[in-house]
Amino acid sequence: xxxxxxxxxxxxxxxxxxxxxxxxxxxxxxxxxxxxxxxxxxxxxxxxxxxxxxxxxxxxxxxxxxxxxxxxxxxxxxxxxxxxxxxxxxxxxxxxxxxxxxxxx
Amino acid sequence: xxxxxxxxxxxxxxxxxxxxxxxxxxxxxxxxxxxxxxxxxxxxxxxxxxxxxxxxxxxxxxxxxxxxxxxxxxxxxxxxxxxxxxxxxxxxxxxxxxxxxxxxxxxxxxxxxxxxxxxxxxxxxxxxxxxxxxxxxxxxxxxxxxxxxxxxxxxxxxxxxxxxxxxxxxxxxxxxxxxxxxxxxxxxxxxxxxxxxxxxxxxxxxxxxxxxxxxxxxxxxxxxxxxxxxxxxxxxxxxxxxxxxxxxxxxxxxxxxxxxxxxxxxxxxxxxxxxxxxxxxxxxxxxxxxxxxxxxxxxxxxxxxxxxxxxxxxxxxxxxxxxxxxxxxxxxxxxxxxxxxxxxxxxxxxxxxxxxxxxxxxxxxxxxxxxxxxxxxxxxxxxxxxxxxxxxxxxxxxxxxxxxxxxxxxxxxxxxxxxxxxxxxxxxxxxxxxxxxxxxxxxxxxxxxxxxxxxxxxxxxxxxxxxxxxxxxxxxxxxxxxxxxxxxxxxxxxxxxxxxxxxxxxxxxxxxxxxxxxxxxxxxxxxxxxxxxxxxxxxxxxxxxxxx
Numbered sequence: 001x002x003x004x005x006x007x008x009x010x011x012x013x014x015x016x017x018x019x020x021x022x023x024x025x026x027x028x029x030x031x032x033x034x035x036x037x038x039x040x041x042x043x044x045x046x047x048x049x050x051x052x053x054x055x056x057x058x059x060x061x062x063x064x065x066x067x068x069x070x071x072x073x074x075x076x077x078x079x080x081x082x083x084x085x086x087x088x089x090x091x092x093x094x095x096x097x098x099x100x101x102x103x104x105x
Numbered sequence: 106x107x108x109x110x111x112x113x114x115x116x117x118x119x120x121x122x123x124x125x126x127x128x129x130x131x132x133x134x135x136x137x138x139x140x141x142x143x144x145x146x147x148x149x150x151x152x153x154x155x156x157x158x159x160x161x162x163x164x165x166x167x168x169x170x171x172x173x174x175x176x177x178x179x180x181x182x183x184x185x186x187x188x189x190x191x192x193x194x195x196x197x198x199x200x201x202x203x204x205x206x207x208x209x210x211x212x213x214x215x216x217x218x219x220x221x222x223x224x225x226x227x228x229x230x231x232x233x234x235x236x237x238x239x240x241x242x243x244x245x246x247x248x249x250x251x252x253x254x255x256x257x258x259x260x261x262x263x264x265x266x267x268x269x270x271x272x273x274x275x276x277x278x279x280x281x282x283x284x285x286x287x288x289x290x291x292x293x294x295x296x297x298x299x300x301x302x303x304x305x306x307x308x309x310x311x312x313x314x315x316x317x318x319x320x321x322x323x324x325x326x327x328x329x330x331x332x333x334x335x336x337x338x339x340x341x342x343x344x345x346x347x348x349x350x351x352x353x354x355x356x357x358x359x360x361x362x363x364x365x366x367x368x369x370x371x372x373x374x375x376x377x378x379x380x381x382x383x384x385x386x387x388x389x390x391x392x393x394x395x396x397x398x399x400x401x402x403x404x405x406x407x408x409x410x411x412x413x414x415x416x417x418x419x420x421x422x423x424x425x426x427x428x429x430x431x432x433x434x435x436x437x438x439x440x441x442x443x444x445x446x447x448x449x450x451x452x453x454x455x456x457x458x459x460x461x462x463x464x465x466x467x468x469x470x471x472x473x474x475x476x477x478x479x480x481x482x483x484x485x486x487x488x489x490x491x492x493x494x495x496x497x498x499x500x501x502x503x504x505x506x507x508x509x510x511x512x513x514x515x516x517x518x519x520x521x522x523x524x525x526x527x528x529x530x531x532x533x534x535x536x537x538x539x540x541x542x543x544x545x546x547x548x549x550x551x552x553x554x555x556x557x558x559x560x561x562x563x564x565x566x567x568x569x570x571x572x573x574x575x576x577x578x579x580x581x582x583x584x585x586x587x588x589x590x591x592x593x594x595x596x597x598x599x600x601x602x603x604x605x606x607x608x609x610x611x612x613x614x615x616x617x618x619x620x621x622x623x624x625x626x627x628x629x630x631x632x633x634x635x636x637x638x639x640x641x642x643x644x645x646x647x648x649x650x651x652x653x
Contacts, residue, residue: 052527058589085523086332086589087564094621 004048004056013041013073015090015101018071023099024092031084033077033096041074050081062086068095107336113283115304119144119247119283120146123307130259131291131304132195132309133354137167140307144283145176145247151200152245152273152490154435155191156184156232156386157207157475158408159266160316161251163309168249169193177201182243184232184269184436186211186473187318204243205473206230209320214469219471219544228368229471229550231479233440235382236269239276243308248277248284252317254295254301255288257611259302264419265409272437279302289314319411319647321387323361326632331564333520333615334623336362337452339519340371342616343560344380347493353364353443353480355452359519359562362421363451364391368398368629388413388424388432389646390636394629396423397639405442407476420550443480448493450480451562453526454552456532459580459592461570463518464537471540474552483514483549483555497559500571513571516553519562522588524545530563531583531592555579559584565593566612573609585610596630638646 006095020036039045046063066072070093081089108114120527122143126136141164145151153168154161169190184193186208194200195218204227208215218224230238239245250273253264263270277285285307286300336359343349343364354360367381377400384404386392391414395401404424409417411431417424417432427433443450454463455475465472472635487494494512501513520530541549561583568582577600585601587593606612613620630636633650 055527057594061589061594083527085331085521085527087521087523088329091330091620091623098621 002050002053002056004050004059005009006046006060008044008064008067010042010044010067010073010075013093014071014075014097018100018102021096021100023096026080026082028082029084030087031079031089031092033079033080033092034102035096036076037074037100038059038076039074044075044077046077046079048081050083052081052083058086062089066090066093070094071101072097075100087094108465112598114246116281116283120247120306123293125252127307129257130306130308132307133258134163134309134311137164137309139270141167142175142339142593143172144285145171147176148178148180148416149246150180150182150243151218152182152239152248152277153191154248154250154273155187156408157187157209158317159251159268160185160188160300160318161249162188163311164249164251164285165190167200167637169197173198179282180203180421182235182245184235186215188316188383192218200624201225202227204228204230204235206235207475207499208471208473212472216469216471222515226544227547228548229242229473231571232436232476233444233479236272236470239272244280244282245273245277246282247274248282249272250284250286250415252286252288252300253314254290254292254304255286256292256295256302256475257307258288258300259305259308261286261288261300261302261305262294265434265446267299267434268408268436269515271435274300274304277533280328287308287311287315297427299433299625301542304474317409317411321356321389321410321649322412322646322650323356323358323389323391324633324650325361325365325628325630325635328362328365328625330358330625331623332362333366333627334564334618334620335359335519335521336366336560337370337618337623338562338567338613338616339363339517340366340376340545340619341374342611343449343515343517343562345374345376347496348450348494349380349515351448351491352381352449352451353385353447353476355477356475357453357520359453360451361389361391364389364395365628366632367395369627371400372398385439385447388417390633390646393644396641398629405439406432407436407439408434411647415496416640419643435507435576440476440479443476444482445487447480447514448491449515449517451519452477452481452519453520455530456535457518457530458535458555458562458581459583460576461558461561461579461583462535463552463553463558465533465547466535466537466540466550468539471550472476474550477552481516482557483516487512487514487652500569513559515559516557517560517562518558522563522565522590522593529590529592531587531590533592563588564608564614569609569611572607578609579602582609
């Protein structure tokens with residue numbers, strides 16, 4: 001299991017008031033994303049536990065794009081990854097941001 | 106004086122040698138191996154019928170049992186290397202040279218045998234190209250073919266899976282070659298005559314149907330949200346603006362997703378009757394919901410598909426059917442239709458390089474080609490106009506006056522930026538090049554050449570290569586939809602931004618598509634069972650696809 005951790009400044013604060021949200025499942029090629037409203041609204045942290053080793057550079061790029069484009073400010077995010085592809089990771093993160101903002105999942 | 110009929114004499118000698126094993130034209134299955142030893146000659150060019158669907162499996166097994174001391178150095182000229190016995194003949198020294206098209210299920214073993222020097226490879230062809238060579242310089246001396254039934258005169262009924270048979274028989278029989286057919290049963294009267302008996306010299310009763318692979322069945326249950334997103338992009342970003350009515354789909358999950366989105370997402374966009382009306386396509390079960398919803402006017406098929414025969418027979422307005430009511434497929438005609446009469450080909454691949462060349466060859470797997478290199482190419486002999494063809498031509502070449510400007514076929518590669526096991530779709534250099542070097546081939550097995558590709562669709566967006574004006578722009582347009590692959594991360598961000606402003610690259614948001622809407626609830630069928638239900642029970646999926 002590889003563990004990765006990122007702290008980024010977030011330009012867009014997370015919408016809504018829900019304290020937490022969870023999307024996805026831990027399964028092969030999939031991932032579980034837990035989002036908690038726990039930080040200053042201009043900050044976002046992402047902690048990753050992944051079964052697939054050696055993809056740190058790709059994780060960094062996916063996480064940076066997510067925080068830059070989606071409403072991620074104030075979120076502490078924990079990811080349990082079962083070897084998901086980057087497009088699936090980006091989709092789950094976006095789904096999580098929408099869920100915690102209170103829109104339909 | 107020269108004897109002008111040596112080939113006729115040679116065939117007569119083969120027939121005479123085979124006749125000692127036959128009553129009339131009928132050979133017993135138990136005698137097949139000695140029969141083949143009698144009618145074959147060392148060094149013969151042999152077409153053993155088999156493609157990505159139907160297989161002359163009984164004859165393939167028998168050929169692998171002949172004595173290599175008697176029959177050796179055969180030159181196999183066949184569409185498919187699919188069954189283990191297709192390679193056993195090379196391992197045993199019965200065959201030596203190979204010219205073929207497709208080798209999906211044997212991709213790993215054929216790679217090992219090519220590297221090991223057990224097979225002398227001529228070339229990997231597209232189907233239509235191999236068929237063409239049957240009539241010029243690869244004419245078979247013996248064809249071993251498969252049909253559903255025969256009468257005692259050798260008239261053959263090929264049933265819905267006619268596929269390559271008429272082409273193989275035409276080339277062999279009319280050039281004085283010998284045609285041997287395996288059939289499921291011998292009957293008094295065949296349901297329809299697909300091959301006239303005077304072209305068939307021997308018939309063997311297998312007592313069972315020939316093997317058919319359900320290659321075109323895609324379980325909707327396995328379609329991912331990302332594949333749905335790429336399908337939405339294709340429908341809204343390509344099919345709608347170009348008005349694509351005549352087309353061919355590959356066999357991947359992305360195109361299956363497109364088929365399943367037509368009655369839902371496509372309907373919402375008001376596209377019924379405007380796109381996807383005429384097809385060169387196998388009977389894909391995933392197209393059933395669109396057919397039932399009135400999207401499709403007609404479909405011509407390369408072959409059939411396991412479980413689809415009753416559905417097809419009940420929809421003769423859509424499919425080509427015979428006097429017996431069942432499908433008539435024909436691979437050569439359908440490949441020609443896909444080449445000349447379709448405005449769009451869309452398919453998936455395993456590798457795309459920064460020039461847009463694509464290949465399904467990887468270092469350890471040589472899958473060969475199906476129809477993609479043919480249908481995924483721009484036919485220079487095309488002369489009839491259509492709206493999508495003219496529009497694409499104008500995008501590629503805005504300066505030439507319209508009456509002298511060639512149109513362009515739309516050739517689309519669709520896929521996720523990472524495939525199974527997180528393997529990137531985009532690569533700096535195709536594995537096909539390493540293969541060509543290792544085997545000392547003059548040509549790398551490229552499936553679709555970069556200069557034929559007009560669009561690349563990934564979850565990151567659509568790259569329109571028609572609008573690129575030089576090699577740099579092409580490269581950055583490709584990098585610009587290559588996602589988080591190394592190719593994608595090494596993009597020139599400023600240039601990609603400029604390409605996006607010009608519409609060369611279009612993101613989901615540029616097309617009014619929210620990736621979060623790419624949900625499995627959009628699929629018109631979410632399982633094989635849904636497809637069977639949508640067909641009114643006419644589609645009978647093979648057992649391996651049943652889980653209810």
